[in-house]
Amino acid sequence: MIDGMPPQLTDTQREVQALAREIAEREVAPRAAIAALAETGLLGLTIPEEYGGPGLDYLSGCLIEEELGWGCSGIGTSLMCNGLATAPVLLGASDEVKKEFLGRLTEEPKLASFCLTEPDAGSDVSGMRTTAVKKGDSYVINGTKCFITNGSHADWYTVYAKTDKEAGHRGISAFVVPRELDGVTVDKKEDKLGQRASDTAMISFSDVEIPAGYLIGEENKGFKLAMMTLDRTRPGVAAMAVGIANAAFEFARDYAKERVQFGVPIAMHQAIQFMIADMATKVEASRLLVWKSAVELDQGKRNTLISSHAKRFAADTAMEVTVDAVQVYGGYGFIKEYPVEKLMRDAKIMQLYEGTSQIQRLVIAREVLMPRRVEEPAAAAA
Numbered sequence: 001m002i003d004g005m006p007p008q009l010t011d012t013q014r015e016v017q018a019l020a021r022e023i024a025e026r027e028v029a030p031r032a033a034i035a036a037l038a039e040t041g042l043l044g045l046t047i048p049e050e051y052g053g054p055g056l057d058y059l060s061g062c063l064i065e066e067e068l069g070w071g072c073s074g075i076g077t078s079l080m081c082n083g084l085a086t087a088p089v090l091l092g093a094s095d096e097v098k099k100e101f102l103g104r105l106t107e108e109p110k111l112a113s114f115c116l117t118e119p120d121a122g123s124d125v126s127g128m129r130t131t132a133v134k135k136g137d138s139y140v141i142n143g144t145k146c147f148i149t150n151g152s153h154a155d156w157y158t159v160y161a162k163t164d165k166e167a168g169h170r171g172i173s174a175f176v177v178p179r180e181l182d183g184v185t186v187d188k189k190e191d192k193l194g195q196r197a198s199d200t201a202m203i204s205f206s207d208v209e210i211p212a213g214y215l216i217g218e219e220n221k222g223f224k225l226a227m228m229t230l231d232r233t234r235p236g237v238a239a240m241a242v243g244i245a246n247a248a249f250e251f252a253r254d255y256a257k258e259r260v261q262f263g264v265p266i267a268m269h270q271a272i273q274f275m276i277a278d279m280a281t282k283v284e285a286s287r288l289l290v291w292k293s294a295v296e297l298d299q300g301k302r303n304t305l306i307s308s309h310a311k312r313f314a315a316d317t318a319m320e321v322t323v324d325a326v327q328v329y330g331g332y333g334f335i336k337e338y339p340v341e342k343l344m345r346d347a348k349i350m351q352l353y354e355g356t357s358q359i360q361r362l363v364i365a366r367e368v369l370m371p372r373r374v375e376e377p378a379a380a381a382a
């Protein structure tokens, strides 16, 4: 991608985009079915072919995320969560661990979860209380993680825990924890405002003993791994936000042409036209940021700044556009029989998970005010 120019999609990327839209229209919107995604190979998008995945580039992944977000972002979140759980494994795990745990996801349609957040440690993960204590050739994990996407259904978890309690974020390490081990329990399934198709649960680890080889990367380097993971997943979250916003825009545009008040379609009233125009601009601008943030990853560049721009802007856009879509629908927008209230409820989470909009602004401010002099080397696999 030339700086500032939108990328030209390849034929393959266009095919992937069309396939995802077709599935979103046919399966996701009416029935929200994960099995359909697995059958077409849309689970585990970025898992390389050597581990049985499709090994898609990040831009293709974003095209898919957008279309799934257009259909049902709850399903999109469940799908994307496999990418979130596998990214640290791809970045830092041993080849044996990669083969075993990525293989589990590609051989069968299974889900994995990313366990970072705790009841007292959300935006500030340095306050986490989960611990991993080395015992011979094992680590013993104790603690509770909350708001874990796919938590009730996951086959395995990527778990962040303190290996040095006194060292703040420099004392965090990451581990793979199989669900079947003794001491892993699903404590609570959350009842949510939106994205109700996705599972969100609290998971406890009580004296869970894992082989030392399940440590991902180096001890006490888990925070960096988490940040590198989020750089890789934020374009996809942002793409899903674009999908939500685009769905709201399309519904509002079509409704405005049909609904007649004061003897003309409401689209003839300038106040409605301007809302529709602003929706269109915001969707377009968000999509360009998303594509740019994905292309930078595909080019092996550090994309922290642009992925935070994309996540912040696309999430806020999804919220604004869905609220405006409800306004265009008038009272019908508030009624569940019509599609836009769901989109408005779903949009809210985009400003909260994988770093709130405030945290994205903190990242953007840091990158803008104190840019790094030395480029971080591009990460290996993901």
Ligand SMILES: Cc1cc2nc3c(=O)[nH]c(=O)nc-3n(C[C@H](O)[C@H](O)[C@H](O)COP(=O)(O)OP(=O)(O)OC[C@H]3O[C@@H](n4cnc5c(N)ncnc54)[C@H](O)[C@@H]3O)c2cc1C
Pocket: 081, 113, 114, 115, 116, 117, 121, 122, 123, 124, 146, 147, 148, 149, 150, 192, 200, 349, 352, 353, 354, 355, 356, 357, 358, 359, 362
């Ligand atoms: C449906 C759902 C799914 C999720 N899935 C996962 C998952 O799979 N894995 C996982 O690990 N986590 C997951 N999360 C957790 C999510 O990432 C956190 O909720 C999020 O990071 C915010 O943390 P918090 O809820 O503790 O809010 P807090 O950190 O307590 O923030 C509260 C408010 O304060 C603001 N704030 C905090 N610090 C600052 C600051 N320094 N400057 C300015 N404002 C600040 C925040 O922006 C927010 O508005 C999920 C959450 C939900 C609701």
